[in-house]
Amino acid sequence: MTAHTAPAFKASDYKSDIKPVWCPGCGDYHVLLSVTRALAELGRRPEDVACISGIGCSSRIPAYVNCYGFHGVHGRSLPIGTGLKVARPDLTVLVAGGDGDGFSIGGNHFQHACRRNIDITYIVMDNRVYGMTKGQPSPTTEPDWDSALSPGGTGLSPFHPLVIALASGANFVARTFSGDPNRTTEVLVEAIKHPGFSFVQILSPCVTFRPDERGWKDVVHTAAVEETDDPARAARRIMTDDGFNIGILYRGNRAPYKLTGREATSDTDQLGEMFAI
């Protein structure tokens, strides 16, 4: 068999035939669009990509992407993605989910996945609310968000996921807005290409439980500074920005986790030799 040449793919090649059940107007539709566009631009064959998730509205995304998928248990998407990547380093592994899945129940895994710096891309669709269980505050919810399920607000400091990612050892940190699929696609392409653990926070409004987030489109803005490879500088910028700074905020040079052991392959000739009788 001749060496594989990447065929041209269209974004629609990565869309499954399952219709999303997200609410009309949910930001996650545009995230799905951006993911499929990014994969097309990278020319990854669908069978060379795996999309892993946990639980929540956004964690439904593997069903909607035409590639290998794994809808895991709540908060455990990163350990599952890590296990997959070490067994099949040839695959492009995307781990996706929401702020509840990633920063509440899965918060410890988030830190350790950054620290391990394995070559996967973690996409968090951050809507600052638990959407699937109908509107509880999440770790990124503003402390004064007043709702039926948090009367008067939680009074709790919100999580700073990008800073935590930097402090924990992630190698690529970016923030995008779902309502800007062109920019989000560009960032996802860079995140997937960059070695090591790439973390992309996508501000993705929940129009049902956070209708105020419809206003995000008016407040997001491109980061006024160039990306940096200095994590301390990136962290200082993120701690002092308004939370709506969009762009690649850190692109590091940390050595990614080195895999040992046998080399996996999806090359059919090699597989044929391995299993020849």
Next chain:
Amino acid sequence: MHGNANGLLLSGNHAVAHGVRLARPDVIPVYPITPQTPILEKITELQAEGQIAAELLTPESEHSAMSACISASLTGARVFTATSSQGLLLMHELLHYASGARASIVMCNVNRTPAAPWGFWPDQLDSLAQRDTGWIQLYSETPQESLDSVIQAFRVAETARIPVMISHDAFYVSHAVEPVDVPSQSLVDEFLPAFRSDIRLDTEIGRSFGAPNDQANWNRSRRELDASMQTVNDLVIDAGRDWGALTGRSYGPLEFYRTEDAEVVIVTMGSMCGTVRDAVDEMRDKGVAVGMLKVRLFRPLPVAALREALAGVPCALVLDRNYSPGTGGVLHQELKSALYGLAGAPRLHGLLTGVGGVNVAPGRIEQLVSEFSGKEPVVGPVWVE
């Protein structure tokens, strides 16, 4: 309706929240999960209205929720939590710890299918799989029973110093709305005094919990738990009787429905009992000598009462809304064990009925009685959908 109470239309989950309000807990750590979330929602609402004075804590996971329950309970606080399915499974490690540390927690679990595959349907495997964790387990048939059981459970848990789990079926009980008699606060206060624990985490007393033990002391802790477990059946009887004296609604470890002279007794738990009642009435009208034995207290299993109730009954059908892979229905296994060596034990059929939330109508139960009551039981599981 009994006097001194309000009649409200409530779902099972909202009935639980009202039971919690009336029990006056101090600390409530809860993590949301479908289909439990309406319990948390209603408790939040009642707390915001000032009707619940408890500290409501929303931790980052069910594992953290149960961790917080244990330490809060050991200070002598009255503690409630609620969960379902995956949440209960995530708590598993701490369920052992809670009973071992003798924390008097009361929890409502909404029975839901465990993954994989994902599902949100009524199935009791989530809580039945916790049968060895040292929790008292009650199964509830209706929203009314769930409310009543929450209040009784605090008395049992705080007397025995063993945590209690009340399970009700997803949607059939958790979301179905029925008229519920909500007792007055004064009635509940009469039934359930404030929790007073002489053994508690208290700097004035200077105790610690959970320290590593040598073999002999670890063994002793289990013997003590066993001794307390053996008091639970009577505590459940007393609590159900006293509650009945106050409200007109009595409860016990088991309930017998038209079992007098029954040739066939259907044994089951949870919402399936309501369906079986209708089926039994239909069959009795046709002259079929059939009755129902409802198991309300599953842990500790009321073995002596089960042996007494089923001795001499020609045939029993166990309807299990759960499947334990490799063995079959959990209640069927438990019944076989409980009746072992009993003279005049019934022919015991284990039927996997409604696993995964599949609907089982009264007419289907009539068919099962006619199909299986004359047969010899088989050893393995029997799927009947």
